[in-house]
Amino acid sequence: xxxxxxxxxxKVVMSVTGVALILFLTFHCCMNVAALFSADAYNTICELLxxxxxAVVATLGLAALAVIHIVYxxxxxxxxxxxxxxxxxxxxxTPAKVEWASQNMLVLGIIILLGxxxxxxxxxxxxxxxxxxxxxxxxxxxDGFAWIVETFSNPVYVVLYIIxxxxxxxxxxxxxWSAMQTLGISGKIWFNRWRVIGFVYVTxxxxxxxxxxxxxxxxxxxxxxxxx
Numbered sequence: 001x002x003x004x005x006x007x008x009x010x011k012v013v014m015s016v017t018g019v020a021l022i023l024f025l026t027f028h029c030c031m032n033v034a035a036l037f038s039a040d041a042y043n044t045i046c047e048l049l050x051x052x053x054x055a056v057v058a059t060l061g062l063a064a065l066a067v068i069h070i071v072y073x074x075x076x077x078x079x080x081x082x083x084x085x086x087x088x089x090x091x092x093x094t095p096a097k098v099e100w101a102s103q104n105m106l107v108l109g110i111i112i113l114l115g116x117x118x119x120x121x122x123x124x125x126x127x128x129x130x131x132x133x134x135x136x137x138x139x140x141x142x143d144g145f146a147w148i149v150e151t152f153s154n155p156v157y158v159v160l161y162i163i164x165x166x167x168x169x170x171x172x173x174x175x176x177w178s179a180m181q182t183l184g185i186s187g188k189i190w191f192n193r194w195r196v197i198g199f200v201y202v203t204x205x206x207x208x209x210x211x212x213x214x215x216x217x218x219x220x221x222x223x224x225x226x227x228x
Contacts, residue, residue, distance in 0.1 A: 007079060008182075010072050015179035017069040022172065022202075024062060029205055032212045036221045039145040046144035051131040059128065070113060077106050100170075108171045115164030122151045145223070152216035161213050169206040173199050 035042035049055045123144070131141035139146040151157050176198030181191065215221040 007076070010076055010079075011182045014069060014072045014076065015182040017065045017072070018175050018179050019183075020065050021062075021069060022176065022205075024065075025168075025205060029208045033208055035145055035148055035223060036212060036215055037223055039223045042145050042148075042223070043143055046127065047142045050142055051128055055128070056132075059124075066116070070109065073105070073109050105171065105174065108167045111164065111167040112171060115160065115167065118157075118160060118164070122157070123147055148212075148216055149224070152213055155217070158213060158217040162210065165206050165210050165213070169202060172202040172206075176202055 031042070031045050034045060049058075126137050126139070126147055127141045127144060129135070130137045139150065152161075177191070177194040180194040180198075185194075212221075216224070
């Protein structure tokens with residue numbers, strides 16, 4: 001099958017799964033922003049997305065998308081290294097027009113993967129997993145607001161999340177327009193347009209996540225004021 005065996009097919013899989021993950025991040029961002037204004041609203045969403053069969057199925061689907069995206073990223077990186085052969089050891093200047101992110105996608109991907117594992121431990125493990133196996137945890141598995149407060153009261157986690165978000169921003173600002181190009185909807189006219197659209201969209205998306213982290217870190221979220 002060409003999607004599995006050809007370089008172009010693998011890039012298409014990378015692009016489709018990448019776009020799907022961006023859509024999920026958009027939903028997750030809207031959900032997190034709700035936590036800024038209302039603890040009850042956020043917990044209502046968490047309860048809706050708790051250990052229900054549809055939430056579990058969606059989680060498995062999301063996990064599959066992430067795994068496929070990561071695996072194909074490593075396959076394409078290894079393929080590109082093999083194609084360059086000994087040339088990769090030559091000392092060359094980085095072309096001025098080549099983005100830093102495009103030259104370091106593997107490093108960014110590793111940082112993002114490590115951040116994802118930390119995020120899963122802080123939230124999914126203590127919430128959905130704890131509810132599924134009826135495990136005793138510090139807060140109620142459905143009290144997502146309490147877990148946000150707990151996580152971002154730790155300065156180490158705050159710093160690690162900021163690094164993670166910056167890595168995601170760098171990865172997506174390149175990956176967004178690259179995906180459009182791979183999928184064939186980025187011609188000569190739309191190439192620069194997709195770059196601008198991707199940059200603006202991803203910047204707003206990551207800025208919203210960052211605002212949530214900082215608002216809870218400095219205890220200045222409106223929802224915290226109401227809860228106190």
